[in-house]
Amino acid sequence: MSTLNAAMEASASALSAERLRIEVAVSNLANAESTRSENGQPYRRRDVVLSTESVNSFDSALGRASATGVEVVGVLEDQSPFQVRFEPSHPDADENGYVALPNVDAAEEMVDMLGAARAYQANLTAIGLIRDLMQRALDLGR
Amino acid sequence: MGDVSDAAIVAALRRQMTIATAKQAIAAGNLANVNTPGYRAREATFTDALDRELGPAGRLSTSNPNHLAGAVPSPVDSAEANGLPSRRDGNNVQLDRELLSMVEAAADFSAAQTVLAGKFRLIRYAINEGR
Numbered sequence: 359m360s361t362l363n364a365a366m367e368a369s370a371s372a373l374s375a376e377r378l379r380i381e382v383a384v385s386n387l388a389n390a391e392s393t394r395s396e397n398g399q400p401y402r403r404r405d406v407v408l409s410t411e412s413v414n415s416f417d418s419a420l421g422r423a424s425a426t427g428v429e430v431v432g433v434l435e436d437q438s439p440f441q442v443r444f445e446p447s448h449p450d451a452d453e454n455g456y457v458a459l460p461n462v463d464a465a466e467e468m469v470d471m472l473g474a475a476r477a478y479q480a481n482l483t484a485i486g487l488i489r490d491l492m493q494r495a496l497d498l499g500r
Numbered sequence: 501m502g503d504v505s506d507a508a509i510v511a512a513l514r515r516q517m518t519i520a521t522a523k524q525a526i527a528a529g530n531l532a533n534v535n536t537p538g539y540r541a542r543e544a545t546f547t548d549a550l551d552r553e554l555g556p557a558g559r560l561s562t563s564n565p566n567h568l569a570g571a572v573p574s575p576v577d578s579a580e581a582n583g584l585p586s587r588r589d590g591n592n593v594q595l596d597r598e599l600l601s602m603v604e605a606a607a608d609f610s611a612a613q614t615v616l617a618g619k620f621r622l623i624r625y626a627i628n629e630g631r
Binding site (some may be wrong): 361362364365366368369371372375376379383409410413424425426427428473474476477480481483484487488491492494495497498500 | 517518520521522524525526527528530532533534535536537539542546568572578595598599603605606609610613616617620
């Protein structure tokens, strides 16, 4: 059963990682027009950095096949340049009438969000399958 | 059936369930990393054939009964899957392939479980004197 638990843990780690990706994409979209953030600069779009994480289990300690989870290493700011728009009436416009807007591209965020949602779905399916196996194993005792 | 003992059948079914579980875990790990840049998909490998081939030469020698037999011969191991096209970020996990392997493993497991449960039911039937 320990391997199944490790598999479940790996899938669960992916669920939280993908959920965070969706959360970040949503806040990027929400702040697509935010010209002021905590540091006074326009909002910078954020990216989630993922990395593999070995699930500690009895099997992995013995060097046997075990599941590999995923972990969020950090949420980094995209350093690409801001978009500029000519809008002299905007309160944050510079002396030439240009406003620096966040470097958020709606299409990019939507694609990110779709990818994350599909990956979330896939991992949810995986959890369902693992749960079925566990249930079957428990049924042996009936 | 004559010369195949119940114990041998149960052991074989147990092995099938262990292998299915390990395959499930490996596929779950691959699915979890479907968005991790540079991650290479892994797949189950079966080392017991090699172990059988190597025989005692493949293990540590034990001169005392308290010695451990070195590496515990494990039925399933995992290795990087090869021949899969990778994406631009170096990741080569394919969603459909992994889900298929999970469904396959679940079916294997269910089949073994059904037979094993039948086996146990027979034993219980014998214990209860057919009641």
